Amino acid sequence: MRARFQFLLPFDIHVRSDLYAVHHISEVSIGDLHIQPYLPYRCRVSMQDLAPDGGTPVSGLAERLDRLAPQPLSPEITIDGIPAVGANALQVDFVKESFDRTTGSDDPPKTLAFAVVNSWISRLRTLGRAGHIRPLDPQSTIWRLTFLNDDETQLERQASLIRTRSGVSWTWKIVGLNEELATAIETLPWTYEQPPSDRLLLDAHSALPEVGPAVVLGYAAVETRIAAALDRLAGLYGVGSAMWEWINSRGNYTKEPSTAEQLDALLIAVCKRSLKVEKPELWQGFRNLGSARHSFVHEGEAKVGNTTVDGLAANKLLVAAGEIIDWIENLLPPDERRPAFPMDKANLEITRILVAPEGSTDLTPSSIGTVQTPEDPTISEL
Numbered sequence: 001m002r003a004r005f006q007f008l009l010p011f012d013i014h015v016r017s018d019l020y021a022v023h024h025i026s027e028v029s030i031g032d033l034h035i036q037p038y039l040p041y042r043c044r045v046s047m048q049d050l051a052p053d054g055g056t057p058v059s060g061l062a063e064r065l066d067r068l069a070p071q072p073l074s075p076e077i078t079i080d081g082i083p084a085v086g087a088n089a090l091q092v093d094f095v096k097e098s099f100d101r102t103t104g105s106d107d108p109p110k111t112l113a114f115a116v117v118n119s120w121i122s123r124l125r126t127l128g129r130a131g132h133i134r135p136l137d138p139q140s141t142i143w144r145l146t147f148l149n150d151d152e153t154q155l156e157r158q159a160s161l162i163r164t165r166s167g168v169s170w171t172w173k174i175v176g177l178n179e180e181l182a183t184a185i186e187t188l189p190w191t192y193e194q195p196p197s198d199r200l201l202l203d204a205h206s207a208l209p210e211v212g213p214a215v216v217l218g219y220a221a222v223e224t225r226i227a228a229a230l231d232r233l234a235g236l237y238g239v240g241s242a243m244w245e246w247i248n249s250r251g252n253y254t255k256e257p258s259t260a261e262q263l264d265a266l267l268i269a270v271c272k273r274s275l276k277v278e279k280p281e282l283w284q285g286f287r288n289l290g291s292a293r294h295s296f297v298h299e300g301e302a303k304v305g306n307t308t309v310d311g312l313a314a315n316k317l318l319v320a321a322g323e324i325i326d327w328i329e330n331l332l333p334p335d336e337r338r339p340a341f342p343m344d345k346a347n348l349e350i351t352r353i354l355v356a357p358e359g360s361t362d363l364t365p366s367s368i369g370t371v372q373t374p375e376d377p378t379i380s381e382l
Contacts (some may be wrong), residue, residue, distance in 0.1 A: 002150060003094040005113040006043070006065040008142040010170075011133055012086045013040040013124070016079040017071070025120065033108065034095040037120060040087030042068045045142065052172050057353040062144040062166035065089055090117045101147055101161040110145070114138060140209050140311060142168050171209065176348040184341045195338050197225035197325055204318050209311035212296040218321040219259075219293040222286065225325045226262045229332060230270060236333075237271050260290070263324075271331065279327060285320030292317060 025037040044064035049056045056064070073083040092113060100107040118135040125133045136143075144166040147155055155163050204217035234244045247266075250256050257266050263286065264276040276283045288304045292314070296302040302309040309317070329337040 001096065001098050002148040002152060003099050003108050004146045004148055005092050005094070005110075005117075006144050006146070007090045007114075007117055007136055008043065008045055008061075008065060009040065009088050009090060009136070010141065012088055013133075014074070014077055014079065014084040015040055015087050017073055017083050017085050020071070020085075032096050035116060036093040036095060037116060038091045038093075040090050042071050042085055042087050043089035044068055045088065050170055052174060052350045052352070054352070057355060058168055059355045061142050061168050065142065065144050067091075090120070092116050095150070099147060101163070103160070103162060110138065110143075113143075113145070134210065137209065137311065138167060139169050140171060142166075142170065172350065173206070174348070174350075181341055184339075188339060195225075195228075197221045197228070198338050200224060201318070201322055201325065204321070205315075208315060208318070211292075211302045211309050211311060211314040212300075214314050215289060215292040215296060215302050215309065215317060218318045219289050222263075222289070222321050222324050222328075223259045225328050226259060226267075229328045230262055230266060232332060232336065233267075233270050239270060260286070267331075273331060275324065275327060279324075282320060282324050282327065285317060286324055289317045289321055 020039060020041075023039065025039060027034065027036045029035065044066055045061060048054050049061060049064065067089075071085045074086050075083050077084045077086070094108040094113070114136060121133060121135055124130060144164060146164045147162070149155060157163070198221075200217050200221035204214045204221060207214040207217060231244075235241075248256055263283075264274045267273045267275070268277075275286065291304045292302040292309045302314070304313075307313075
């Protein structure tokens with residue numbers, strides 16, 4: 001029996017079109033399980049399918065992971081003078097005598113399938129110097145498992161035994177413009193410059209689902225905002241310039257106040273305020289963000305304790321970073337805070353068909369597929 005995993009790639013890999021006839025990826029066996037990966041190929045999923053207004057029902061996207069035949073060539077993109085295929089999918093087959101196909105089983109393990117394709121992607125990324133290529137995450141891609149006969153024909157239906165499994169998950173990042181927001185934009189002068197901390201925070205959200213860069217930028221946003229705010233607050237509360245210079249410029253960064261000390265002890269000394277005391281939940285979010293940042297910078301993997309931070313957890317850390325920055329902003333005079341637009345003045349909705357009625361060709365969106373933006377307006381997930 002053959003268990004075929006197919007994965008949508010969030011990037012294109014351009015394959016020299018004649019490579020399919022002459023090159024085969026190395027196969028491997030683990031006990032009685034034989035693993036057979038394939039070169040990337042072009043599937044039937046298009047960029048329009050993934051757009052917020054794409055017409056394909058969400059439940060049908062995994063069914064479009066089949067290989068296009070013939071594979072479309074890109075005459076405008078050649079490799080060694082030969083047209084390339086803009087591949088956007090990967091396939092790996094697992095072969096053994098039989099698999100457990102009962103509901104709820106995990107045979108072959110999905111984690112093993114992702115590990116196989118991610119091993120190949122990581123090696124391509126390293127040797128091809130392709131920084132934009134990243135390992136696949138089950139929470140942010142489309143995949144399908146199909147059980148087949150040894151000759152790759154479809155299995156016959158059997159009661160209580162499944163023939164296919166799939167997962168569909170991806171992210172939209174969009175912005176909506178209504179009259180209120182358009183009017184608010186006009187209140188800012190053409191010479192307006194975005195504060196560094198605000199730019200860093202938005203860059204952090206934009207970096208997702210890349211967790212490491214996102215948490216580094218998010219921490220830098222908090223770090224930058226509290227440092228600038230304290231400089232201003234010291235003047236407002238009468239801290240002498242010589243004393244303030246001595247506190248913050250010791251000639252050795254290890255002797256200077258840390259970001260945690262700035263948010264707690266130094267704020268207490270300057271204006272009797274403390275994030276740690278007033279907002280313990282945000283303080284914990286800051287500590288977790290710092291742990292993720294430090295472990296990524298020093299170990300190459302973002303962790304909080306012994307737990308690896310995934311994309312969803314990283315987004316929560318960035319939301320906490322934004323709330324911390326808002327708290328810092330409120331320590332300053334109103335006219336010195338960053339401009340803000342209340343997001344409850346905009347109601348952005350995305351409507352997609354989740355499951356098309358059986359036998360129906362009507363792809364008119366219905367309310368069953370309505371997706372509203374979450375509290376954090378920078379990310380909309382389905």
